[in-house]
Amino acid sequence: MTPRGVAILGSTGSIGTTALRVVERQRARFRVAALTAFTNASLLEEQARVFQPAYVGLVRSGGEGPPDWCHGAGDACLIDAATREDVDIVLNAVVGAAGLNATLAALGKGKRVALANKESLVMGGALVTEAALHGGGELVPVDSEHSAILQCIAGRPRSEVRRLVLTASGGPFREWTREQLDGATLADALQHPTWQMGRKITVDSATLANKALEVIEAHFLFGVPYDRIDVVVHPQSVVHSFVEFVDGSVLAQLGAPSMELPILYAMTYPDRVCDSGVPVFDPVAVSPLQFEPVRRAEFPALDLGIAAGLAGGAAPAVFNAANEQAVALFLDGAIHFSDIARAIGSALARLGTAPGGSLDAILIADADARRHVQELFRC
Numbered sequence: 424m425t426p427r428g429v430a431i432l433g434s435t436g437s438i439g440t441t442a443l444r445v446v447e448r449q450r451a452r453f454r455v456a457a458l459t460a461f462t463n464a465s466l467l468e469e470q471a472r473v474f475q476p477a478y479v480g481l482v483r484s485g486g487e488g489p490p491d492w493c494h495g496a497g498d499a500c501l502i503d504a505a506t507r508e509d510v511d512i513v514l515n516a517v518v519g520a521a522g523l524n525a526t527l528a529a530l531g532k533g534k535r536v537a538l539a540n541k542e543s544l545v546m547g548g549a550l551v552t553e554a555a556l557h558g559g560g561e562l563v564p565v566d567s568e569h570s571a572i573l574q575c576i577a578g579r580p581r582s583e584v585r586r587l588v589l590t591a592s593g594g595p596f597r598e599w600t601r602e603q604l605d606g607a608t609l610a611d612a613l614q615h616p617t618w619q620m621g622r623k624i625t626v627d628s629a630t631l632a633n634k635a636l637e638v639i640e641a642h643f644l645f646g647v648p649y650d651r652i653d654v655v656v657h658p659q660s661v662v663h664s665f666v667e668f669v670d671g672s673v674l675a676q677l678g679a680p681s682m683e684l685p686i687l688y689a690m691t692y693p694d695r696v697c698d699s700g701v702p703v704f705d706p707v708a709v710s711p712l713q714f715e716p717v718r719r720a721e722f723p724a725l726d727l728g729i730a731a732g733l734a735g736g737a738a739p740a741v742f743n744a745a746n747e748q749a750v751a752l753f754l755d756g757a758i759h760f761s762d763i764a765r766a767i768g769s770a771l772a773r774l775g776t777a778p779g780g781s782l783d784a785i786l787i788a789d790a791d792a793r794r795h796v797q798e799l800f801r802c
Contacts, residue, residue, distance in 0.1 A: 428456035530560030571676035635728020737779030737788035745770035
């Protein structure tokens with residue numbers, strides 16, 4: 424067996440470091456061909472020493488790092504890594520809108536894209552699917568919820584699918600009142616009860632904006648209309664999604680709250696291999712399993728995102744950009760937790776009808792939404 428070349432975009436983040444653990448256990452199947460990161464040059468250097476990739480890229484580095492690395496602003500390093508001849512699989516673990524162009528480039532070159540960068544589909548779902556169609560690339564989800572759906576569908580025709588149900592942990596504020604949420608601090612928001620993730624996605628989980636992004640992503644991945652995609656709160660994060668079929672049967676994928684299995688499955692799909700790194704499942708130990716409705720009034724970002732998906736055009740890109748900018752301000756201590764949803768709603772009200780039929784239009788809407796949020800909170 425010749426190991427397949429893997430490019431990991433965002434290798435120093437939580438998904439990237441987990442992916443490298445998966446590759447380490449599967450050395451006979453995979454080799455690291457390229458690594459890129461936006462931050463943590465020292466960790467990137469250690470990863471490069473251990474895995475010996477042919478290409479290492481530090482984005483927006485300002486000259487930091489060894490001289491034989493790619494040092495570039497914008498998309499250059501990401502696209503270079505994603506389109507190399509020795510790369511078969513691109514694991515896109517970049518956070519936010521920065522991952523879109525690399526996804527498009529990799530699909531255009533016929534690569535398999537193991538997609539953890541959900542923003543690629545949220546911003547440019549039609550463009551991404553078109554790039555895969557014309558370039559011969561393949562899109563396989565890494566998010567645990569979408570990996571679960573893929574495993575449940577298992578090649579069945581979409582005409583047999585009645586409904587998708589994505590599960591949400593509810594985040595750290597699942598039982599908080601609206602008054603408590605008004606006073607939520609950054610430290611509170613980063614205390615996720617079941618998942619260990621990066622700061623931005625942890626805040627997204629706390630607002631449920633992340634679940635809105637996942638609903639939009641599911642729509643494009645599986646071709647299911649928005650009115651047949653539901654969300655339910657499941658605090659234990661053991662059931663990752665449900666698929667209801669037209670005959671009333673419901674399948675669910677269960678497992679420990681670990682990203683190692685969905686990462687491995689995205690790289691080996693449709694095959695399954697041993698040594699995923701996931702512990703043996705014990706149904707008694709994880710019992711009882713609990714399910715609750717989403718408290719939509721307390722977490723308005725979910726419905727704002729779904730409405731943006733329904734509106735189409737540039738609205739999903741506006742939602743994503745406004746959320747990214749607002750979360751960045753929250754992480755910097757410049758705004759309150761409840762301001763995140765307020766910023767998203769304001770941006771959509773102002774820019775939600777912008778056209779989104781081209782990459783240029785999407786990028787303009789993205790920039791306008793970020794600018795709108797910055798100006799909204801400018802003193």
